[in-house]
Amino acid sequence: MTNPQAIESVHTSGVYAKRDLTIVRGEGATLWDDQGQAYIDCVGGQGAANLGHAHPAIIEAISEQAAKLISCPEMFYNDKRAEMLSKLTALAPAGMGRAFLSNSGAEAVEAAFKFARYSTKRSKIVAAMRGFHGRTLGALSATWNKKYRLPFQPLVPGFQHVPYNNLERLEDAVDEDTAAVILEVVQGEGGVHPGTAKYLHGAQKLCRERGALFILDEIQTGFGRTGKMFALEHHGLEPDLLCLAKSIAGGVPMGATLIGERVGELSPGIHGSTFGGNPLSTAASLAALNVLEEESLPQRAAELGAYLLAQLQKIESPLIREVRGLGLMVGVQIKQKVAPYLQALTDSGILALPAGLTVIRLLPPLVITREQIDRVVETLREVYTGSKA
Numbered sequence: 001m002t003n004p005q006a007i008e009s010v011h012t013s014g015v016y017a018k019r020d021l022t023i024v025r026g027e028g029a030t031l032w033d034d035q036g037q038a039y040i041d042c043v044g045g046q047g048a049a050n051l052g053h054a055h056p057a058i059i060e061a062i063s064e065q066a067a068k069l070i071s072c073p074e075m076f077y078n079d080k081r082a083e084m085l086s087k088l089t090a091l092a093p094a095g096m097g098r099a100f101l102s103n104s105g106a107e108a109v110e111a112a113f114k115f116a117r118y119s120t121k122r123s124k125i126v127a128a129m130r131g132f133h134g135r136t137l138g139a140l141s142a143t144w145n146k147k148y149r150l151p152f153q154p155l156v157p158g159f160q161h162v163p164y165n166n167l168e169r170l171e172d173a174v175d176e177d178t179a180a181v182i183l184e185v186v187q188g189e190g191g192v193h194p195g196t197a198k199y200l201h202g203a204q205k206l207c208r209e210r211g212a213l214f215i216l217d218e219i220q221t222g223f224g225r226t227g228k229m230f231a232l233e234h235h236g237l238e239p240d241l242l243c244l245a246k247s248i249a250g251g252v253p254m255g256a257t258l259i260g261e262r263v264g265e266l267s268p269g270i271h272g273s274t275f276g277g278n279p280l281s282t283a284a285s286l287a288a289l290n291v292l293e294e295e296s297l298p299q300r301a302a303e304l305g306a307y308l309l310a311q312l313q314k315i316e317s318p319l320i321r322e323v324r325g326l327g328l329m330v331g332v333q334i335k336q337k338v339a340p341y342l343q344a345l346t347d348s349g350i351l352a353l354p355a356g357l358t359v360i361r362l363l364p365p366l367v368i369t370r371e372q373i374d375r376v377v378e379t380l381r382e383v384y385t386g387s388k389a
């Protein structure tokens with residue numbers, strides 16, 4: 001075949017900053033390029049690959065389901081969807097017994113906003129500065145980064161941003177027309193900033209007091225990433241709407257909006273999705289949820305994440321401002337732009353993500369081995385200090 005990079009360069013939309021790599025295969029936390037070069041994957045499908053690449057349980061689930069039934073809109077009942085829904089809602093906080101199934105994170109967020117407005121008959125949505133909730137027009141209205149938002153104005157009216165981890169400013173913003181507050185438990189794209197227990201609980205309480213709904217966006221933090229199945233478990237939070245996607249189906253595209261008791265009846269026709277709840281995604285999701293439990297991946301993320309964080313904090317470099325994170329969601333904030341460092345890491349066989357201009361973000365599959373983590377740490381040390389331990 002002709003060079004894929006040459007072909008994609010001609011036909012791609014142009015909205016992605018591409019890296020000079022053609023990835024063709026993966027297994028566990030390892031990716032290979034078309035030259036046969038191996039990389040330790042700390043991009044983790046941008047958070048979609050918590051189970052690792054080519055997990056046998058996912059391969060089996062989608063192969064079996066593909067041979068049986070792929071298309072089945074929600075106007076019909078389906079065995080796989082039913083099984084997946086009971087599994088997912090059993091893992092969620094008590095009272096979140098309903099779910100709207102979709103195909104991506106942005107769609108999970110759009111559904112949450114629509115349900116919040118429909119249910120409360122109010123319009124205002126309060127989101128956080130540095131927050132990221134997706135790039136469709138509704139979700140984008142809640143996303144903070146001006147670079148993503150400004151070219152697309154006017155956005156959806158009624159959105160307001162307040163500083164994260166600042167309860168007083170949130171109290172000022174939530175009023176009798178507020179339909180919902182949306183927050184991440186750990187801000188991902190915004191630079192890996194964990195929310196404090198006091199703030200998140202305060203936000204939940206404030207919503208209850210003022211009749212607004214409390215939406216948590218766990219699209220990135222969900223499914224074991226932070227060391228719990230859902231990051232809300234760290235603080236015992238009980239949101240009214242919970243947005244999920246990324247690793248929900250072992251890497252197969254899927255989103256879900258879990259719906260709590262304070263969200264009233266939702267009537268037929270007010271929302272929908274052609275692909276939502278399709279048998280292929282739900283079969284993959286059911287398998288993924290089972291694997292997360294059977295392989296204790298949240299626990300593994302807690303242990304390996306604490307180890308990774310401790311090892312990274314030992315690196316002495318004047319370049320590093322702060323190392324922070326929760327579970328296997330880790331950010332290294334440096335005093336310069338990250339782009340050249342990401343390239344240096346790639347050259348040394350480690351793929352990592354940026355989060356903003358100055359944070360290197362690591363989102364490895366939760367199946368990453370301790371040896372691979374040691375190599376990641378050693379390589380970061382070399383890149384930041386120019387010397388080995």
Ligand SMILES: *Cc1c(COP(=O)(O)O)cnc(C)c1O
Binds near residue numbers: 104184217219220
């Ligand atoms: C990735 C992400 C989204 C958007 O998900 P897409 O599937 O890219 O639409 C929304 N919220 C958070 C917190 C995310 O990390």
